[in-house]
Amino acid sequence: MANWVPLWLHRLGSPPTFYRFAGAVYPWALGLAFVLGAIALYGGLVVAPADYQQGDAYRIIFIHVPSAWMSLFIYGVMTLAAFIALVWRIKLAETVAMASAPIGAAFTAITLATGSLWGKPMWGTWWTWDARLTSELVLLFIYLGIIGLCHAFEDRRQGARAAAFLVLVGAVNVPIVHFSVNWWNTLHQGATIRLLGPSHMAASMVWPLLTMMGATKFYYIASLFSRVRTELLAAEGGKAWVRELAVAGVAGGKA
């Protein structure tokens, strides 16, 4: 690779180094996610006032919208990792892409379930074949397809490469989910928080939402690193560094 890539970045790509790095970051990321999540819940459930139209039912927004953002954000990270994995054959990129899929699937499932629980009292139905809802359901199926394809191969690197292609193909669905509320006539409301221009929401409701967004980002880092560590152990089971780690784990009580 080019000379300008810092040496530490090169080193980080090596499994034993990344294993240690991820292990050091993991408790901090999980802790920050927990603290930010608790603050956001307090802000969303206690401090923020009830909505003038939806009453207290709108409070589902504080988990529904951050989860929906994560379902798309994780797909973006996964696409980037899959692209790197296919072009440069970096083992760590394959692992990151494949470890992202179950977390993305979890957030997509949460989005669909909480959206359904919000839709019942507000729209009068659990489910409707609306553009936003349908494209999000397709996103869940794509995530599940990626996980399934990855595990369908005896050789894990072959499975990861095949699934990485599916990741790139499935990426067309991400803009469809995002713009579905603008492109089609839909029951689902448009974007509440906007990067450009004013948000359609009171500040007392915006800050818990953004705090929860931060919490889910940190949660993703924690869960991703935990999964990558697990995958690296399984993939490198015969290597000396894993064997030393496993043996030291017995002596030290943990690994």
Add this chain to the structure above:
Amino acid sequence: MSAFLAMGGYGFYVWTAFAIFFIVLLIDTLAPLARRRRHLREIRARIARQANRRRPGTPARNESNA
């Protein structure tokens, strides 16, 4: 307090949504930890098997996952 739990009559929907959020993420947190522990146990068992097979005094090397 009961007014807080009632959520203006939407308590069932709000609390079920939050429960799903936490249960799914809890499972997502615990699953890789359990899997990692199992991998480490299997690796240790493999090391023990290979140590039994090796002639005494030969050093350990990178070995196959057998």
